Amino acid sequence: xxxxxxxxxxxxxxxxxxxxxxxxxxxxxxxxxxxxxxxxxxxxxxxxxxxxxxxxxxxxxxxxxxxxxxxxxxxxxxxxxxxxxxxxxxxxxxxxxxxxxxxxxxxxxxxxxxxxxxxxxxxxxxxxxxxxxxxxxxxxxxxxxxxxxxxxxxxxxxxxxxxxxxxxxxxxxxxxxxxxxxxxxxxxxxxxxxxxxxxxxxxxxxxxxxxxxxxxxxxxxxxxxxxxxxxxxxxxxxxxxxxxxxxxxxxxxxxxxxxxxxxxxxxxxxxxxxxxxxxxxxxxxxxxxxxxxxxxxxxxxxxxxxxxxxxxxxxxxxxxxxxxxxxxxxxxxxxxxxxxxxxxxxxxxxxxxxxxxxxxxxxxxxxxxxxxxxxxxxxxxxxxxxxxxxxxxxxxxxxxxxxxxxxxxxxxxxxxxxxxxxxxxxxxx
Amino acid sequence: xxxxxxxxxxxxxxxxxxxxxxxxxxxxxxxxxxxxxxxxxxxxxxxxxxxxxxxxxxxxxxxxxxxxxxxxxxxxxxxxxxxxxxxxxxxxxxxxxxxxxxxxxxx
Amino acid sequence: xxxxxxxxxxxxxxxxxxxxxxxxxxxxxxxxxxxxxxxxxxxxxxxxxxxxxxxxxxxxxxxxxxxxxxxxxxxxxxxxxxxxxxxxxxxxxxxxxxxxxxxxxxxxxxxxxxxxxxxxxxxxxxxxxxxxxxxxxxxxxxxxxxxxxxxxxxxxxxxxxxxxxxxxxxxxxxxxxxxxxxxxxxxxxxxxxxxxxxxxxxxxxxxxxxxxxxxxxxxxxxxxxxxxxxxxxxxxxxxxxxxxxxxxxxxxxxxxxxxxxxxxxxxxxxxxxxxxxxxxxxxxxxxxxxxxxxxxxxxxxxxxxxxxxxxxxxxxxxxxxxxxxxxxxxxxxxxxxxxxxxxxxxxxxxxxxxxx
Numbered sequence: 001x002x003x004x005x006x007x008x009x010x011x012x013x014x015x016x017x018x019x020x021x022x023x024x025x026x027x028x029x030x031x032x033x034x035x036x037x038x039x040x041x042x043x044x045x046x047x048x049x050x051x052x053x054x055x056x057x058x059x060x061x062x063x064x065x066x067x068x069x070x071x072x073x074x075x076x077x078x079x080x081x082x083x084x085x086x087x088x089x090x091x092x093x094x095x096x097x098x099x100x101x102x103x104x105x106x107x108x109x110x111x112x113x114x115x116x117x118x119x120x121x122x123x124x125x126x127x128x129x130x131x132x133x134x135x136x137x138x139x140x141x142x143x144x145x146x147x148x149x150x151x152x153x154x155x156x157x158x159x160x161x162x163x164x165x166x167x168x169x170x171x172x173x174x175x176x177x178x179x180x181x182x183x184x185x186x187x188x189x190x191x192x193x194x195x196x197x198x199x200x201x202x203x204x205x206x207x208x209x210x211x212x213x214x215x216x217x218x219x220x221x222x223x224x225x226x227x228x229x230x231x232x233x234x235x236x237x238x239x240x241x242x243x244x245x246x247x248x249x250x251x252x253x254x255x256x257x258x259x260x261x262x263x264x265x266x267x268x269x270x271x272x273x274x275x276x277x278x279x280x281x282x283x284x285x286x287x288x289x290x291x292x293x294x295x296x297x298x299x300x301x302x303x304x305x306x307x308x309x310x311x312x313x314x315x316x317x318x319x320x321x322x323x324x325x326x327x328x329x330x331x332x333x334x335x336x337x338x339x340x341x342x343x344x345x346x347x348x349x350x351x352x353x354x355x356x357x358x359x360x361x362x363x364x365x366x367x368x369x370x371x372x373x374x375x376x377x378x379x380x381x382x383x384x385x386x387x388x389x390x391x392x393x394x395x396x397x398x399x400x401x402x403x404x405x406x407x408x409x410x411x412x413x414x415x416x417x418x419x420x421x422x423x424x425x426x427x428x429x
Numbered sequence: 430x431x432x433x434x435x436x437x438x439x440x441x442x443x444x445x446x447x448x449x450x451x452x453x454x455x456x457x458x459x460x461x462x463x464x465x466x467x468x469x470x471x472x473x474x475x476x477x478x479x480x481x482x483x484x485x486x487x488x489x490x491x492x493x494x495x496x497x498x499x500x501x502x503x504x505x506x507x508x509x510x511x512x513x514x515x516x517x518x519x520x521x522x523x524x525x526x527x528x529x530x531x532x533x534x535x536x
Numbered sequence: 537x538x539x540x541x542x543x544x545x546x547x548x549x550x551x552x553x554x555x556x557x558x559x560x561x562x563x564x565x566x567x568x569x570x571x572x573x574x575x576x577x578x579x580x581x582x583x584x585x586x587x588x589x590x591x592x593x594x595x596x597x598x599x600x601x602x603x604x605x606x607x608x609x610x611x612x613x614x615x616x617x618x619x620x621x622x623x624x625x626x627x628x629x630x631x632x633x634x635x636x637x638x639x640x641x642x643x644x645x646x647x648x649x650x651x652x653x654x655x656x657x658x659x660x661x662x663x664x665x666x667x668x669x670x671x672x673x674x675x676x677x678x679x680x681x682x683x684x685x686x687x688x689x690x691x692x693x694x695x696x697x698x699x700x701x702x703x704x705x706x707x708x709x710x711x712x713x714x715x716x717x718x719x720x721x722x723x724x725x726x727x728x729x730x731x732x733x734x735x736x737x738x739x740x741x742x743x744x745x746x747x748x749x750x751x752x753x754x755x756x757x758x759x760x761x762x763x764x765x766x767x768x769x770x771x772x773x774x775x776x777x778x779x780x781x782x783x784x785x786x787x788x789x790x791x792x793x794x795x796x797x798x799x800x801x802x803x804x805x806x807x808x809x810x811x812x813x814x815x816x817x818x819x820x821x822x823x824x825x826x827x828x829x830x831x832x833x834x835x836x837x838x839x840x841x842x843x844x845x846x847x848x849x850x851x852x853x854x855x856x857x858x859x860x861x862x863x864x865x866x867x868x869x870x871x872x873x874x875x876x877x878x879x880x881x882x883x884x885x886x887x888x889x890x891x892x
Contacts, residue, residue: 124623124624153657154654154655155655155657157657160659160660161659161660166623166660167652167656174616174643174647175648176616177612177615177616177620177644178620179620180613180617181616181617181619181621181622181624182621182623182624183620184617184620184621185620185623185624185625186624188576188602192602193600193601193602193605194578194601194602194605230620242612243612243616243643243644246610246612246613247613247616249610250607250608250610250613253608408654408656408658409653410693410716410717411653411661411663411717412715412717412757414805415758416758416805416806417805431556431590432559432593433590433593434593502594502597516588516634516674516676516677516680517674517675517676517725518674518675520673520674520726524786525780525875525876526876526877527787527877528877529880529881530791530880531788531791531793532791533792533793533887534887534888
């Protein structure tokens with residue numbers, strides 16, 4: 001049995017029924033990993049630290065995911081959609097419809113795999129500007145998502161609260177702290193204090209249990225509803241920012257339900273990871289904060305999905321934060337204004353194209369008899385159809401009304417700002 | 430002036446409560462840090478607690494023979510403002526000097 | 537120091553207590569925690585020890601470590617966490633221990649807290665009150681005496697306020713916490729121990745009584761306060777400098793000069809109409825602040841006066857401020873801060889001015 005066929009449960013929308021999860025032990029077996037490593041620092045053998053063995057707890061918490069094998073065809077379909085929209089966005093930029101765009105090509109597995117593991121009943125994603133695949137997997141309104149690249153609205157035009165997908169961030173790292181804070185909010189909602197207990201505390205939540213407010217780091221609470229988890233997206237470049245370190249430290253001190261999901265795509269614009277990350281590994285830093293970590297093959301959608309599900313289950317059951325470093329590659333430029341030819345070789349890019357996450361997934365689906373020609377033809381057609389819809393949506397977006405300059409600056413705007421608005425509307429429109 | 434309160438400390442050995450046997454100071458007393466403050470009895474022994482603060486005792490939060498849990502407020506001191514914060518001093522509440530005199534214009 | 541009496545009406549809906557500003561702030565936090573169980577207080581040393589200025593003293597004991605808690609020593613982390621908590625529907629009241637410690641948090645304050653309501657098109661409001669012990673006057677170490685109001689006031693999306701008395705401190709903090717937008721609440725740390733009457737809403741049995749008390753003790757966001765009436769010139773100030781200006785007004789009265797003192801309170805939004813009303817009457821204005829002169833808020837106030845009171849002015853607006861230097865050590869603190877003589881000199885200059 002393939003290792004990713006072991007896990008079973010109900011995260012996937014089409015499979016809500018709960019089943020008892022047996023074990024995740026096999027999911028880290030080495031033979032599940034692809035053999036090729038084109039960058040010296042990638043570890044194709046998944047290394048798991050202490051994130052293991054949350055299976056019983058997560059089963060009790062009732063938030064476990066279906067196995068990757070069960071949904072591998074769906075993951076492939078979503079990766080196809082992400083790639084088709086990504087290609088369309090580049091085309092739209094090249095034809096003047098989009099001012100700029102940050103392509104995700106090469107990172108489909110890392111994004112779709114992690115996004116598909118998110119349970120929107122409980123969890124919340126904190127994206128950067130290159131998270132189209134996560135948006136696809138989470139069902140975010142994709143025209144609304146693309147609105148940020150269309151320069152319609154900085155944070156996008158989808159509803160972030162309903163989508164469980166925070167407004168898009170144009171600057172990296174700051175949102176990692178937001179994920180940590182949001183996660184603290186979930187812990188507080190669960191009746192738990194950040195850390196320890198106050199002297200003489202009026203324990204409103206569980207006066208019968210003297211340890212009710214102790215962080216459940218070692219003994220996950222398996223009796224209650226899942227604690228909502230935040231998943232923070234960031235890259236190897238952002239990992240240099242103090243905010244990321246502060247977030248991991250807070251998450252460690254407070255035992256917070258966060259998944260720190262680093263897509264190490266090899267490049268922060270023109271600076272390679274070896275000149276960015278001292279020690280060469282973002283996941284290795286987790287140990288310093290007392291957090292478990294996994295360094296995974298970010299181009300293996302099943303591995304990404306399973307690692308994310310494990311980390312989320314751990315968070316749901318009170319086990320705290322996990323750092324995942326998904327090793328992948330930014331096949332395209334940083335943005336449509338960037339020329340990678342100035343800082344890296346074509347050979348390097350070509351070698352990564354050989355590890356195309358869609359091709360890897362297709363091979364597995366075919367090898368295991370899970371999908372054939374008919375499926376791939378249909379998936380391609382479906383992806384094209386969705387990307388055409390998004391394209392049409394983008395092209396039909398109207399100019400923003402001028403009053404929106406002023407509409408959302410404050411919840412209760414000062415009179416002076418309203419006066420500025422009224423005068424501007426009179427003079428300019 | 431400012432007020433600072435202290436709670437019954439964790440007296441160790443897993444003890445969670447203590448009974449006030451005798452206050453060794455009186456309300457209004459000026460006590461210095463380290464001076465004997467109160468005698469309390471745990472399930473294991475009677476111990477004398479030194480004052481954690483220099484200041485004037487303004488409130489006992491427990492009478493003699495009362496049982497307190499660790500973390501319950503024990504005593505409140507009134508302290509000089511200079512002692513009230515951890516960083517910086519408190520400005521003197523005196524009027525600033527003046528030398529400049531004003532003269533109204535004729536109109 | 538002499539403060540004018542609070543002229544607001546005492547009614548059955550209110551009670552008066554004599555408190556230091558530190559105690560008034562503590563009481564405001566206690567009442568805000570009690571009024572809304574989504575309100576959270578956190579920061580460095582605010583829990584067990586009750587804050588370096590004891591403003592949060594006893595609150596963790598009263599409300600528990602899930603409502604009032606200590607954070608690791610990381611200001612960006614504190615403010616980023618506040619943003620995340622607000623995104624999750626909480627009402628955070630973070631404390632940054634000193635004004636100068638807000639510099640490491642400035643990215644989260646400006647890039648995130650101030651913009652998230654806008655970025656999310658109003659779906660993620662930021663009802664955060666950043667409590668910031670501010671200004672100088674306590675012989676503190678470096679970066680413990682900054683006056684950052686013009687910096688914060690320049691950031692779209694923020695509101696900025698600074699109380700001058702215990703009564704103002706109580707009501708403005710309650711108001712800031714209740715506000716749906718991010719408010720930078722600048723506490724004049726040199727006035728923490730100054731006492732005054734605080735007019736509180738009395739415990740009321742009915743909602744209409746509570747609403748009446750609220751109405752009687754609170755003015756709208758962005759409202760200034762004439763703390764002394766006069767006719768020859770207006771001293772415009774905020775925070776710790778208000779009591780200095782009141783003292784100057786006492787001195788001026790000895791010389792037969794009647795100065796009006798306007799406590800701006802809100803530094804964003806600024807009460808342009810309040811400034812206009814006072815200066816139109818006195819026809820002379822002197823702005824007093826601790827912050828350095830250049831690009832200080834005195835320039836903004838001066839521009840408002842020019843725009844609204846040009847014809848009424850009998851003299852150019854004077855500014856008495858800190859200098860364009862780093863906030864000094866204690867040895868030179870008195871030389872830096874606006875004092876009575878510097879303010880009196882500026883007043884005299886406006887009195888003597890003749891059009892050329």
